[in-house]
Amino acid sequence: MIKNHKTATVIGTIFFAIISFIALFPILGLIISSFRPSSDLMRNGMSLTFNLGELNIDNYFYIFTEAGEYWQWYGNSLIISALTICLSLFFSSMVGYALAMYDFKGRNFIFILVLFIIMVPFEILMLPLYDLMIDLNLIDSYFSVMMPLIVAPIAVFFFRQYALGLPKALMDAARIDGATEYGIYYRIMMPLMLPSFAAMAILQGLNSWNNFLWPLLVLRSNDMFTLPIGLATLLTPYGNNYDVLIAGSVMTIIPIVILFLFFQRYFVSGLTVGGVKG
Incomplete structure (x- = not known):
């Protein structure tokens, strides 16, 4: 055997x-x-x-x-990805935690909406989001690129599933000790959710770093381009800058590898535990 x-x-x-x-x-x-x-x-x-x-x-x-423009694009992608990860983890985790741990009117309906949005292709949502960016005068800005990912439905779903496995007895004990609801989350529950934060940091970072279609719609000026858009502009009918394109593409792998190596210890456990209840 x-x-x-x-x-x-x-x-x-x-x-x-x-x-x-x-x-x-x-x-x-x-x-x-x-x-x-x-x-x-x-x-x-x-x-x-x-x-x-x-x-x-x-x-x-x-x-x-x-290749000065390349590093401008690189910096834009780094800033957008870093801010997207931080904001997405902050807001998505709070929404998922609330849907899992609190009983309030309309909770199940909100969760059904989250599931519905997950099933809707992003291409269907692009035009309404684009109109919203125009109305808010946010075209050609970092925030216009980050907005669709700040409260990502898949991240909300993941954090909810993970939070369902947390013991509510800890919340009751903390309330007896006089802790506020925000204090319960930040001091007690958030440390227990670190594996889920690590898993979502990698996935959200990868989505933001590789995002091409949405930034292509909302960014206008060359100095605001992200790496995927900037590298795509190097391929034209009048000439192809392979020296920048190929070497620059290799350089784009480095941040994702570093992100994965930094969070890999929690990545597998975060995905497996967050996928089931209890």
């Missing part, structure tokens, strides 16, 4: 290692291409075949010394 278990473990490890390699295959091709000369990229495109003697760091040297 033990031998069969070890064999199954080895087979499973090999299988998932192969799957992981296949998933990383495009990233590996991107990294290798970032060290190839831009002229070679123009002739042959991206591939895993390369001449070791032709590899160099000229593309990275260019984006660090001459």
Whole structure:
């Protein structure tokens, strides 16, 4: 029995290692291409075949010394993603916590609305949101990009499911000791919800960092572009700046990797515990 278990473990490890390699295959091709000369990229495109003697760091040297617009886009994406993560965790967690821990009129109806919005494609909501941004005079601003993600329905649902597993007896004990409702949340319940915060930080950060369609609608000026939009502008009918595009695309991976490494300890537990009640 033990031998069969070890064999199954080895087979499973090999299988998932192969799957992981296949998933990383495009990233590996991107990294290798970032060290190839831009002229070679123009002739042959991206591939895993390369001449070791032709590899160099000229593309990275260019984006660090001459591609000023790229770092403007990079900074915009960092600011928007950081603010989106902080605001989304703050507001979405409070809404989800309230829906889970308090009994009030209309609670179930609000939760049904949250589920309904999750099922509605964002493309259907874009036009009303765009009209709202125009009415609020927020076009071409950071807030216009962040607004749809600040109270994300999927985050509200996730925090509610996680909070359902928290013991309400702690709330009663804190009220006896004179704690306010805000004090109960920030001092007692929020520390218990840290795994869910870590999981949502990664998911919301990834959504914000990779967001393309919505920023494309609400941003106008070149110095306000985020990375996905800015990199897309490098591909034109009149010329393609592969030296910035390929190396710049590799650089975009770094913040997400750092975010995941920072929260990975809580990520799996946050997803598994938050997915069930109790």
